[in-house]
Amino acid sequence: MDFGPYILLASLEGAVTAAVLALTAVGLSLVFGVMRVVNIAHGEFFMLGAVIAWWVAQSMGGHPAVGFAAALVIAPLAVAAIAVAADMTILKRLDYDPERTIVATIGLLYIIQQVTLMTYGPDARPVEAPFDTRLAIPWIERGEGGWQLYWPWGLGTTSYKLAVIGAAGAVLIGVWLLMSRTRIGLVMRATQMDRDMALAFAIPVEKVYALVFGLGAGLAALGAVLIVPIQQAHYLMGADPLLLSFIVVIIGGLGSLPGTVLAAVFIGLSDGIISVFFSPTLAKILATLLVGMVLVFRPQGLFGSRAA
Amino acid sequence: MTLLSTRGLSKHFAGLRAVENVDFDLPEGEVRALIGPNGAGKTTLVGMICGRITPSAGRIAFDRADITALPAHRRIRRGMAYTFQITSVFARLPARENVALAARRRLRGAEADAVVHEALDRVGLLDRIDQEAGDLSYGHQRLLEIAMGLAQAPRLLILDEPTQGLSESEIAGFTALLRDLAGRTTVLLIEHNMSVVMETADRVTVLDYGAVLAEGTPAEIHENAAVQAAYLGTG
Amino acid sequence: MSAARRSLALHGGLIALLFALQFVLPDYHHGNLARIMVLASYAVGYNILFGYTGLLSLGHALFFAAGMYGMGLTIQHLGFTPAPALVAGLVTGIVVSAGLALLALRTSGVAFMIVTLMFAQAGYLTILYFGEYTRGDEGFVIQQAERVLWGIDLSDPTNRYFAALILFAICLMTCLHLVQRPFGKTLVAVRENEERVRMLGYDTFAHKLGAMIVSGTISAAAGAVYGLLFGYVGASFASVQYSIFPLLWVLLGGAGTVLGPFIGTLFMFYLIDFSSGITTAYMLIAGVALVVLTLFAPQGLTGELRRRLWRWLP
Numbered sequence: 001m002d003f004g005p006y007i008l009l010a011s012l013e014g015a016v017t018a019a020v021l022a023l024t025a026v027g028l029s030l031v032f033g034v035m036r037v038v039n040i041a042h043g044e045f046f047m048l049g050a051v052i053a054w055w056v057a058q059s060m061g062g063h064p065a066v067g068f069a070a071a072l073v074i075a076p077l078a079v080a081a082i083a084v085a086a087d088m089t090i091l092k093r094l095d096y097d098p099e100r101t102i103v104a105t106i107g108l109l110y111i112i113q114q115v116t117l118m119t120y121g122p123d124a125r126p127v128e129a130p131f132d133t134r135l136a137i138p139w140i141e142r143g144e145g146g147w148q149l150y151w152p153w154g155l156g157t158t159s160y161k162l163a164v165i166g167a168a169g170a171v172l173i174g175v176w177l178l179m180s181r182t183r184i185g186l187v188m189r190a191t192q193m194d195r196d197m198a199l200a201f202a203i204p205v206e207k208v209y210a211l212v213f214g215l216g217a218g219l220a221a222l223g224a225v226l227i228v229p230i231q232q233a234h235y236l237m238g239a240d241p242l243l244l245s246f247i248v249v250i251i252g253g254l255g256s257l258p259g260t261v262l263a264a265v266f267i268g269l270s271d272g273i274i275s276v277f278f279s280p281t282l283a284k285i286l287a288t289l290l291v292g293m294v295l296v297f298r299p300q301g302l303f304g305s306r307a308a
Numbered sequence: 309m310t311l312l313s314t315r316g317l318s319k320h321f322a323g324l325r326a327v328e329n330v331d332f333d334l335p336e337g338e339v340r341a342l343i344g345p346n347g348a349g350k351t352t353l354v355g356m357i358c359g360r361i362t363p364s365a366g367r368i369a370f371d372r373a374d375i376t377a378l379p380a381h382r383r384i385r386r387g388m389a390y391t392f393q394i395t396s397v398f399a400r401l402p403a404r405e406n407v408a409l410a411a412r413r414r415l416r417g418a419e420a421d422a423v424v425h426e427a428l429d430r431v432g433l434l435d436r437i438d439q440e441a442g443d444l445s446y447g448h449q450r451l452l453e454i455a456m457g458l459a460q461a462p463r464l465l466i467l468d469e470p471t472q473g474l475s476e477s478e479i480a481g482f483t484a485l486l487r488d489l490a491g492r493t494t495v496l497l498i499e500h501n502m503s504v505v506m507e508t509a510d511r512v513t514v515l516d517y518g519a520v521l522a523e524g525t526p527a528e529i530h531e532n533a534a535v536q537a538a539y540l541g542t543g
Numbered sequence: 544m545s546a547a548r549r550s551l552a553l554h555g556g557l558i559a560l561l562f563a564l565q566f567v568l569p570d571y572h573h574g575n576l577a578r579i580m581v582l583a584s585y586a587v588g589y590n591i592l593f594g595y596t597g598l599l600s601l602g603h604a605l606f607f608a609a610g611m612y613g614m615g616l617t618i619q620h621l622g623f624t625p626a627p628a629l630v631a632g633l634v635t636g637i638v639v640s641a642g643l644a645l646l647a648l649r650t651s652g653v654a655f656m657i658v659t660l661m662f663a664q665a666g667y668l669t670i671l672y673f674g675e676y677t678r679g680d681e682g683f684v685i686q687q688a689e690r691v692l693w694g695i696d697l698s699d700p701t702n703r704y705f706a707a708l709i710l711f712a713i714c715l716m717t718c719l720h721l722v723q724r725p726f727g728k729t730l731v732a733v734r735e736n737e738e739r740v741r742m743l744g745y746d747t748f749a750h751k752l753g754a755m756i757v758s759g760t761i762s763a764a765a766g767a768v769y770g771l772l773f774g775y776v777g778a779s780f781a782s783v784q785y786s787i788f789p790l791l792w793v794l795l796g797g798a799g800t801v802l803g804p805f806i807g808t809l810f811m812f813y814l815i816d817f818s819s820g821i822t823t824a825y826m827l828i829a830g831v832a833l834v835v836l837t838l839f840a841p842q843g844l845t846g847e848l849r850r851r852l853w854r855w856l857p
Binding site: 358360380381382384385390392396397398399400401405408409410412413416456460 | 725728729731732735736738739740741742743744745746747
Binding site: 090094117285292 | 669
């Protein structure tokens with residue numbers, strides 16, 4: 001394959017990564033922004049979404065689309081419910097102290113991961129996509145008779161991948177509308193700006209926090225359900241989304257939603273393209289160093305403008 | 309000799325002029341009171357002097373050396389001591405260790421112990437030496453702050469509203485302590501309690517809207533119409 | 544008896560007890576205790592930064608691994624003997640901890656935690672990246688012949704126990720000495736209220752830098768000795784899990800107590816040892832312990848002991 005089509009393919013794959021990453025990272029960013037809680041267990045909520053999706057799809061039977069559709073609804077809701085329970089039993093009792101909640105969510109990470117290992121087991125299991133038509137993509141090239149279209153071998157995508165990108169975009173717009181146009185979004189933003197003031201205005205801060213933590217986890221689970229027909233569900237699959245979400249949230253500016261989405265697209269796209277040139281390990285080394293350096297020298301993020 | 313002086317010292321917070329173009333001179337050995345209505349910029353001015361706040365413009369000289377660029381701890385080492393307006397003692401450490409931390413920067417062992425005992429004795433807290441600072445009453449915590457200032461044997465002692473929350477008898481004790489210090493230590497005192505100011509200060513500087521409104525002896529300031537207007541809001 | 548003498552007697556007593564135990568313990572527990580003493584030394588190092596200075600690092604595996612690889616790689620590729628290899632491990636630890644400290648100490652609180660986590664992760668990935676020399680995840684074995692220090696074979700269980708005890712005694716006494724010195728007391732004050740310490744004229748950055756280097760160097764010493772005594776160097780010791788372990792041990796045993804790290808390591812080691820016999824999901828115990836400790840006993844075992852009984856405990 002020529003270089004041009006190759007980059008296009010990498011960008012398409014990158015767009016899928018970016019779409020799922022944006023959902024996961026927005027969940028993490030929302031939790032940090034509103035609650036000031038750094039949720040280390042976020043990747044495990046992602047993993048739970050995939051595992052529950054497998055479990056739902058598997059027990060439904062019939063056409064793959066039926067099981068998948070059910071998983072798309074049930075998995076995020078179930079994960080959100082688990083997150084709300086964790087918030088009310090653990091985080092609330094710590095009074096959302098930033099450092100102690102980090103330690104507690106590290107504990108939560110191991111609890112979720114290890115319980116999954118004990119019940120679901122160490123195997124990776126696939127979920128069938130609801131539809132999976134292969135689409136070839138044309139490329140233009142200057143031939144003997146001027147510009148002409150042709151279909152390079154291997155350059156293509158699937159209808160499902162395009163649907164993932166579309167679905168993620170739709171959900172992100174939904175989150176944005178929720179935050180900017182609804183009463184509950186207003187309440188969340190008020191709580192984010194000044195917790196004490198929100199309390200003074202009789203906003204039920206504890207309920208808002210539980211809701212936000214559930215919403216954040218649900219978004220991660222939704223991202224996982226979308227990706228699980230492409231990847232597979234495995235009890236250790238939470239580590240990479242956690243790291244990537246961290247990178248995105250920190251580079252995008254802690255707690256800033258537009259910055260987070262922008263950074264997700266940037267990281268997702270460049271991840272595909274960078275891995276063309278570098279080994280994945282080296283790419284990860286550079287990414288983690290970048291996050292560290294950004295926090296040290298530019299804590300407001302590369303795209304953010306306000307202090308974190 | 310002038311121990312401390314500022315020239316054109318200003319601080320702007322997001323457009324708000326907290327302190328504007330202050331020239332301030334404090335001769336060695338003087339007890340100077342800094343007064344003014346709430347929000348006049350007293351704590352900001354003092355914060356810039358001891359290095360907690362970076363000035364937007366202006367210079368600060370201490371003992372004839374320009375200290376504008378020095379970090380706070382280096383200024384303290386040159387002989388400043390600062391007691392916090394909001395009590396900021398080490399709540400989970402005993403009173404002894406609180407004062408010892410202040411003393412140990414320049415002394416060690418038995419010498420430091422002696423200074424700790426002396427400082428606690430002077431503020432009347434010697435009998436509470438082994439109590440955790442957080443368990444002390446609010447007034448006693450304020451006195452512990454002052455003991456921490458004394459233990460540093462500073463050339464310039466900056467006291468930010470030291471009598472706030474003290475009882476009448478504690479205020480009387482503090483006034484006596486300050487008189488005792490007078491002449492040996494230069495003191496910059498932010499104070500709302502006018503009787504304390506009248507009894508202890510050699511001179512008074514009045515700050516209003518971030519600028520120096522008046523300066524003089526306590527008696528002069530007491531008579532000054534502009535000062536009365538600033539405080540009472542009447543002509 | 545004064546507090547200083549009592550604590551000297553207590554900690555000296557622990558070391559004497561550990562010395563005596565080797566004559567009565569069955570082989571299995573004898574081997575375990577040697578391992579626990581080295582890991583507890585690591586926890587002692589961690590505690591200086593977390594317990595006494597109040598800086599929660601999520602990247603101490605970087606220091607442990609710096610010591611381990613500084614020792615192991617010089618033996619493997621440069622043909623060092625154990626003594627200079629241990630020195631190499633220590634020097635690597637000093638350099639790495641000073642380097643990370645200069646960067647990470649520009650931040651505080653949550654940012655400090657994430658920065659240490661990220662740099663430690665980068666270190667772990669770097670070990671994997673240079674798999675040609677480090678053999679990555681698989682790691683490499685240090686042969687018995689290369690583990691003879693001054694004529695003493697460190698692979699022999701008795702010698703190994705002694706070596707572990709010596710390391711632990713040095714680390715424990717260093718920590719005890721440190722926290723009773725003005726430097727250590729100033730660190731405690733930094734933990735309690737950094738701004739106030741600064742306004743007493745102390746250079747708090749220099750103090751935190753010192754604490755992080757001492758902490759990192761002790762961790763590196765533990766890592767180097769661990770590799771040498773047990774003859775294996777692998778990337779798993781640089782992973783996030785090995786940054787979480789010392790946090791867990793110290794939280795369990797009691798942060799900011801000299802004895803806490805040992806007690807926490809002892810309990811957690813046997814808890815995990817016991818549960819890994821039942822299930823492969825033994826890290827579940829670690830997770831539950833982290834949550835329960837944070838919720839109900841942030842002072843840990845020794846901390847509770849100090850609060851309820853022995854107030855003089857350092």
